[in-house]
Amino acid sequence: MGEYHGYTGIVAEVLRKAGVKPGDLVRIRRGDGAEFEGVLMPRYSLSPGPYVVVKLRNGYNVGVRVDPSTSIERVGEVPRGKPGEPMPLVEGPLKPPRERVMIVGAGGTVASRIDYETGAVKPYLSVDELSLSVPELWRYADIDAMQVFQILSEDMKPSMWSRIVDEVARAIERGYDGVVVTHGTDTMAYTAAALAFAFHKGLPVPVALTGAQRSSDRPSSDAAFNLTAAVLTAARAPFAEVVVVMHGETGDSYALAHRGVRVKKMHSSRRDAFQSVNAPPLAKVLPYEGKIEMIDQRYRERGREELVVENGFHERVALIKHFPGDIASVIDALVDKGFKGIVIEGTGFGHVSSDAIKSLERAREEGVAVAIVTQTIFGRVNLNVYSTGRMMLAAGVIPLEDMTAEAAYAKLSWALARAESLEEVRRIMLTNLAGEMSGRHHLRLYTHTGRW
Amino acid sequence: MPGLDYKALGVKVGLEIHQQLDTTHKLFCECPAELTDDEGDVFLRMLRPTRSELGDVDPAALFEWRRGRMYRYHAPPSHTCLVEADEEPPHPINREAVAIALGVAMALRSTIVDEIHVMRKTVIDGSNTSGFQRTAIVALGGAIEVGGKTVPIETIVVEEDAARKLGEQGRIVDYKLDRLGIPLIEIATAPVIETPEEAKRVALAIGRLLRLTGKVKRGLGTIRQDLNVSIRGGAKTEIKGVQRLELIPKVVENEVLRQVRLLEIKDELRRRGLTEEALREVRPVDLTGLLRASKSRVIKRALKSGGKVLGVKLPLMHGILGREVMPGRRFGGEVADYARFWAGVAGIIHSDELPGYGITEEEIERIAEVLGVVRGRDAFVLVADSEEKARKAIDVVIWRVKMALEGVPEETRAALEDGTTRYMRPRPGSARMYPETDIPPQPVTQDLLEEAKRYVPKPPDAVVKELVERYGLSKDLAEAVVDDERFRVIVEALERFKGSLEPSYVAGFFIVTLRGLRGEGLDTDSIPDEKLVEVLEAVAKGEVAREAAESIAGYLAKNPEASVDEAVEALGLRKMGREEVEKVLEEIVAQLRDEILKRGERAMGLVMGRAMAKLRGRADGRLVAEVAREKIREVLARRG
């Protein structure tokens, strides 16, 4: 017995026998005589239990238990509405300024439509759809849009970074004044760092990554706010850097533009989940007012550089974290599995337990690059203070100063794709390419916990 | 309303009772399910219309968004978390709330569903941070007996309460999030109620049933009634937010009257020969030049801020806008409400209310001339605002007048304090309802059903009988207890003071004493239950006299900040101990020394008279008598 529109087991059997399918108007009679009439809904797979779901006339869904005494009959069919001309949110034509911005879709749903019958949400990323759903974008630029791929954030791979880099580069070559990349939020920080390294030698316009913490099918979605802020940044920012533009606080007041190499998702659900680590955000972006206020005055200026693309990422890089147990075996296993680079989030200053030093030595012998960041997120790695650290240095690990784990991972993947030797990997990793490291932390940088 | 024959008019009323449940936490998070005075963090949000698979958007949502509405949320950390702030997905549905609702469903013999699916109902006025209300059907069908009639129940729903509106400032609306997420049970009856009084009786019966679960909140705002009212030939009007039960008959009456009057207006307009075509031809005329020198404040204000005055002729409409559709409300007011809602203007001026608004007879004459209005036959409407808004308002006015040709439009109306209603928004077409995919369906298991049985309210008659038997209350008093909002508090007090206070005194305190105070205009409803119990506690312990309970409660009603102790102190009602009584009597005996020496023990009456004048209500009479006798004897003994 296979699955039937998400139903399994006895329910699938009963529905098949009754010859009913989702969308049919059905009457269900329970063993106790109770009757339910409504439209048969598909069932989300993975929700178990012998229940059929019907949408009642009043719009509510209810689940009815199916057992051998249940009868289901088809009493009609509900005509499905046909998509009409979508209703625009603003009246009258859009009158964009002369700036042109390309929106590159790489996941994340910034525009979508909801099927009120089933609750299914389908993303729509086309210029037409955006002009109807987020017409505010045209206040700041004439918009073009294209989709590279539509994936879940967690399914992102380094090879996909390359495809995004290619699309962004193409848009810049075609003369757009800025590029926006829509992306799922969970792995956005990795992609942002990867793009920053690929464009670190020459970028004439801003590249702004953005996404949504509340999906765009809800009235309270942050998608339109973030996208508008990102378009504003792409069209008008004075800088030409790869940034993440997302909510700056829980309300819809301002967004922040974070350097791609410094940003980290610090909360699982809040709108203002993204924060700059060990660095101030680059700028404050006010999408309603149409204003950008610089926070960091040192930046790569728009229009100064010619485009230089260094694309390509190595796939066999791992990112692990020290834990009180047998870390040595994990390092060994990664080396055995053929990984060429390992980023380790060490404790505090960056340590792994002293019994793992041998594994680090072996990694070096096998030509595997091991780089160290700290699992405390904030602060700097220092392997000179304690003896374990010094032993790690002797075993050849690369201490990555105050780099985020995400930036370290993307950078190691990028470095391994072009370096010929471990020595060269080390040299690249320790060179500040895109602002991913800094020697100076002032007191106000560590404010992420708020102040009581 | 005298003269309305409800049966003949084919009145049909359905009720939707919303009652807050008294659960330990909210429906989709662990915050306390109660209101608070605490202040909180403030943040600003917007809500956007979402697009359906068919490409359309909800017109009401679109409308609010185009108005540039922003919502300012106040989130006290003691009573709200990331869920209310829409910064975290909802947690699984509160089992206790579901169990209570299932208990009610059992009492109403409703059909309980096997799996509860939480839905999202689009609400875009900002009262839900998410832009939708989470709501779930737990049971269908069933019935309640009221006055020998069986009133069918349609649905029993558990849903989250909305945020509290604090006010509006321009395009910003302020909401407090403490109320958002408090569990509500919604019980909807079939539209079978035929008179205003019957509507109240049914609401009462459902309210009592809910109270008898022992798990509902009390006080203003904890129960809200929505009414669906229609008459034959009229239309279904949804009236939202009747907070007081006593208001229900008045609201129904007024709505029936309104529909009757709108149908009369329809007939009258048709009799006069007004047609849609005629209305299609009318055009707004710019009267700004004509009224530039007008003394009218409304017009002056609009012109000063660069606005215009537009006028439009409404053919054959003389006298119609001035017709009363419900007490204190004219048809012109109905039209103005549409203009306010849809065009955002402050109001309209119509010819049936002129001269007025500082517009002179001479000006009216000239307006009529320019608009081609024949006075005594046609009517006209003026709008003074920015040109864009004024034009839109005129379109809306014509649109609403066209509806009048059809009779009663389908509307959602808001109930006002005086029992009248006003236009709120169009009735939503097919409910914008879709699954809440963040919350897994909740199977109604045997365990859950067992839990629900605990909350099944007993039939009211059985509860009355129990109170009579267990506490010896009179039947009348027991019935009053069952009907009282504080039912649960009273029953707990009866049990607690069993043996220390007579049950009739305890019940009487809540029913008779408090009712008396209410009669004097005191707000006893807002006295916290715990304070009332404390008053009884003081009586039981002998700290205050039985008779003092009334004045203490009165004081508490007048001084919401005061504690029971402070009330007792302020009223000087603390019962005196022996020592204090002795001190008072020593004084009296000293003053009356000569009389006592003259009369001997017979001076007792005199001494007691003086003593009780000072101590009544403050000391126990028997104690006073005892001390008095002692002191008299002391005086007499010293003489000897």
Ligand SMILES: [Zn+2]
């Ligand atoms: Zn909460």
